[in-house]
Amino acid sequence: MTSPQELILKLQNLLTNASGADLQQFLAGLEQPGPAPAGDDLTPDGRIKVAMPSKNGTTTPQWCERVAIALQRANAPIYNLAGSPVYITDDGKTVYLNPNNFISAAEKYICPCAFRSKDDSTLVYQPMKEPLAKLTLSSMEFLTAIPELIKIHDQITPAMLPNGSYHLNQRGYDP
Structure with a gap:
């Protein structure tokens, strides 16, 4: 992962030596996708297929990390809030995930699969069965691979946007 200081130096060098080729190379360096989940093909409804642990070679830690990566790629609103996985509903409410509601939340975005x-x-x-969901939610591979949610707003708060204007964050989660 490139640090903000490294990006600033790259941008300064780019602006100093601005040419089309340098710009293309700089933009290519910014793109850093995570590793592809196993079976990265999509279902007809657009969900990412993720291979479950099996004797074909997928281990449980690989499954947990691949689920987290696939959920990120699908822009699933699943986060790590102080070591607990949470789901953000469409209306901004925070739901702590347990094995049962994790299955329904995750399967909106991914398709757990087994080898034929x-x-x-x-x-x-x-x-996905409840024991695997429980194992996934409690695994370090999953918790460290999902984005961390730092704070939930208990009240309406102002926030400055990158363009310098202000926005009022609503109660709960506000991206």
Whole structure:
């Protein structure tokens, strides 16, 4: 990950030596996608397929990290709030995730899959079971890979936007 200081230096150098090729190279350096989840193909409804732990080689820690990465790529509103996974509803309310509501929240964005057979690499939908959901929610791989939510607003608060204007954050979560 590039630090803000490194980005500032790159930008200063770019502006000093501005040319089209330098700009393209600089913009390419900003793009840093995470590792692709296993079976990164999509379902017809646009959810990312993620291979469940199996004898075909996917381990439980890999599953947990891949679920977190796939949820981020799908822009799922699932965050780490002080070590607890939370889901932000459409109306901005914060819901602490337990294994049951995690299954329904996660499956809006990802499609848990299993290999059709030990010798076949085809992934087919396999509903996530409560023990796997419980293991995922409590794993360090999952908790450290989902974005951290620093604070929930208990009241309406002003915030300065990047363009210098002000915005009033509503109670609860405000992106």
